[in-house]
Amino acid sequence: MQFPETSFSSPLSDKKNSKRHFLQYEPQFYVHCPPNEAPIESLWEIASQRLELLQEIDRLRSKGTSYQELTSGIEKFLFRRRHQSEYYSYENIIPDRLSDIELRDVFSHFLLRLAFCKERSGQVWFLQNEAVLFQWRLENAPSSQVDLLVEQLQQLCSEENIILRKIVKNLDLEPEFVQLYHYLYQKLPSSSTLLMYQIPFEQVPELVKHRSVIVRSGYAYLFSEQLNSFLVSCFRSFLSKSLGVVRKMEHLAEEHGQLKLLLESLRESQRLYINHFSSYSFEATEREGTGIHLQDLPQAMLDMPLCMFRLMKRLEQNHHLKHGARLQLGLFLKGCGLTMDESLHFWKTEFSKGGISSDKFDKEYAYAIRHHYGKEGKRASYTPFSCMKIIQNRPSAHEEHGCPFRELNSASLDVMLQSYGIQDAESRNSIVQKAREGHFQVACGMTLQMKKAGRRTKLSEETTTPMDNAHYIPSHPNEYFFKSREKNETSLKS
C-alpha cells in the first residue's frame, strides 16, 4: 500500500517542500501494528530518527521550557532533519525502501515500544516524551482528524463499557456551565448552545481533581477546549497498558537476530544519552585544581546547592545523618574533591560530637565511606548523584535526603532559603512558587542567581549588569557548586 505523500495536507507541511517528515504524521493511538514487511535498513533509520526526536523533546522539557518553545524546538529539529535526509536519503540506494509515511510512523513507534518496554525507567521516559509528541501533533491536526480520533476512542471505550458521548447543551438552562466556562477561559461561550463531551468521571481524574469540569450524576462534561488534554491522557493510558503487555512478549522479538541487534543499539544510544545528560564528570574539575579540601568546607557551605546545604546544616545540628542522606552528601563531597581520608575524618569528627565513639564509627560507618570511594565491596567508584537521581530518590517520613524544592513544604522551604542567605522575601516567594509548580531544577537555578544577586549588590552597589547565568538550570549538584564558586571568585576580583 503506497500513498502519494503529497496528498496529506497539514499546517505543518511547509509549502516549498510538500514532503512531510513521518514524525509529523497525524496523531493516532497506535492500536495495531500492520503486518507489513520492511527492509531492516529502513527500520534502523526510522527508529533512530524517532529516538533522536524524543531525546530532543526530553532535553527541551528538562530545561523547563514553555510549551511554545517546546513546539518551535520540535519544528526546528524536524526542519533540520528534512534537509539532511535530502542529502543522505537511502531512497536512491534501496529500491524497496519503506516510503509510506504512515507505516514509517507506526513502525518507528512500535520499534521504540519494544526497545523501551524492558525496564520501568525506560517505559516512563518513553511514555512521557511520546505523549508530548502526540500532543504536539494533536494541536496541529485538522479538526477532521480530531473527530476521527474521538470516533476511534469511542470504539476503544465501548470495548471496555465506557460511554463517551457528544452532546449539545442549551446554556440558557444551564447557568453552571456558563459560569465554569467563564471561570476557565475568561470569556463567555460564543453561542447559547455548546458542544460537549460526556464521559464517566473516572476517566478524567485530573479534570475532576481541579474542578475544571462540571460533574453531574457520575458524568463529567468536557468543553471541546478540554478534549485535547483528555485525548493525551487517553494516549498515555493506552500506551502505558500496552507497554506492560509488550514487555511480556518482548523475548519473541529478541529471537529475531537482526531485530535484537537493532533494539540493543537503540537501548545503547539511549544509555549514552542518559549518561551524557545526567551525570556530571567531576574528575575534570578535580584536575583543574578547583577541588576543595577539608579546611575549605565551612566556607564552601554557602556554595553548595540547597539539597547539600540542608544536609550539612542538619549534620551540624544533630551530628548524625541517616543512610540516604549520608550517601547523597558523601558522594557530593567526594565530587567536590575531598579525598577518602578527608571524608573519613570529616564524618568521624561530626559523628563523635553526637556521641558516636571512634570505635563504633570504624565498625559501622567507615566501611560505607570507603565503599563510596571504591575501596570496598565490588570496588566500583561511585559517581555523585545527578539532580534527576536526587529528585527521583524520595525520602520517607523521617529521612532528609532528596531535593528540598520537591520535598519541603512552602513554609519550611522559605525558612531554609532564608538561612541560605536569600534575604529578599519577594525572591524567596518566587522561588517557592516555581518549586510548587514542579520546576525543581528551575527553582534551584533561580536560587543560585538570587543568592548571587544579593551578594553582588552588597559588594558593589553600582553594578547592575544582568546575570549572565540568568537561565542557568542545574543538572548536577557538583556542577552547581563549581559554578557558584567560579562566580564568587570573579566577583571578588572585580
Add this chain to the structure above:
Amino acid sequence: MWRRSYYQDYFPADLLVRWLSYSFQHNKHLFERRELSFTLDNEVYVRYQSFESAEDIRKVLIQKLPVKIDIGAVYNYPPSSQSLVTLFTPVEREFILDIDLTDYEEVAIVNSEDEVDLCDKNWYIIAAAVEILDNALREDFGFRHILWVYSGRRGIHGWVCDERARRLSDECRDSIIEYLTVRLPPGLKEISVQGENFNTLLDDSMKQWNTLGVPFLKRSFDYLYPLFVKYIVQNPRFFTDSNHLKKYLSLLPSNYTAQIEYLIESSTADIDLWKRIEEILSEPKKSSYYGFIVCLVFHYLYPRLDANVSRHMNHLLKSPFCLHPKTQRVCVPVSVKEIWNFQPSRDAPQVSDGNLHHLGNDEKFLHAEKIMKDFIENFEREQKLETINTNEQRLLDRGDFV
C-alpha cells in the same frame, strides 16, 4: 465483663455480614474476602482476619474481646490465607470519608473543658459537613448508597457503598477527595493569636475569593452562608473573643482592620454589626475584600476531610456498631434526615456494666439497627431491580422474548 456480653448478645454481626455481602441473594463470596482487623487490649493489632459467617465472627469476638473492630478492603483471596498466596492485593473497597471535630479546634465557637460536651455543642459543624458531602456525592458523582456512622467520640464516617464507588482506583479516590477539598489561603490557619500583621501576600490570595468561579464552590458557599450567620455570627463570642474575628482581622490591610475594630468596640455584638462589617468589606466595589468573608465562611464550616483515609483502598476504618475504645459509645449509623437532630451524648448508647441488660430495649440502639437494616434493604432492593432490568434487556436483545 460487659464487652463479652455486648459481643455475645447485642453486636449485630448478622447485619454486618449481610451489608458487606452486597447481595440480595445473600451470596457471601464478597464477604469472605473482606479484611476485618481487631485491636486487642494491649494495643496489639490483629490484621487480615476474614470470616465466613456471622457466627464465625461472634465466636472470635468473644474469644479475643477486641477493643476495636476495623473494616478493610476486599482482597483477591480471603485475607486469612494471605500468607499462602503470592499476589495478594485489594480489589475493592467502599469510598470512605472521615471527619473529626479535633481538626476544627480553633474554629469551634463553643469551648468546653468537657470533650463530650464539646462534641454536642459543635455538632452543627458535622451536620453541615455531612449535608454538603452527601449532596455532592449524590448529585455530582451519582452515588446512591451512602452510610453515615457516628465515630463514637467526636466525628463521623461516611461509607459510599455503590458498586461503582467500591471499584474506584486509588487515583479516582484521590480526584474525588481533591474535588471535595477546599484549600484556603494558608494564613488563615497559621495566624498567631497575638495577631501581628501577617504579610501582604495574603491580600491577593484573598481577593481571588471575591468571586467564586467554580460552580461547586459557589453552591457550597450559598449553602453554608446562612448556617454561618445562624451558628457563628449570632454567637456574641465571635466578635468579642480574641480567638475569633479579631484574630483574622489582622489579615486585612490595616485601614480596614482599624475601621472594623472600632466598630466592634462601639456597638453591640449582633447581626447588625455583622451586616455593617460586610458593607465595609464590600467597598470599594472594584477591589473589595468580600473574599475575606467567603474565606471565613469556608474556614469555619466547610468540611475538613482526613484525605489519607479516603485515598487508598486498603485503609482501615472503624466498623459500625463497634464500641469506641475511649468513650464506650456505640458507633451508630445516623440517617442524613436526622443529622441536625443527632446529639452524640444523648443518641449514641453508651455501654457499661450497669446498663447492658437494657440495651436490648434501648430505643436508640434499636433505632440504629433499623437504620442499618433499612440501608441494607434499600441497597438489595435496587440491586434486585437492576438485575431484573438487565436480564429483561438481555432477553429482548436476544429476540426470543415471548
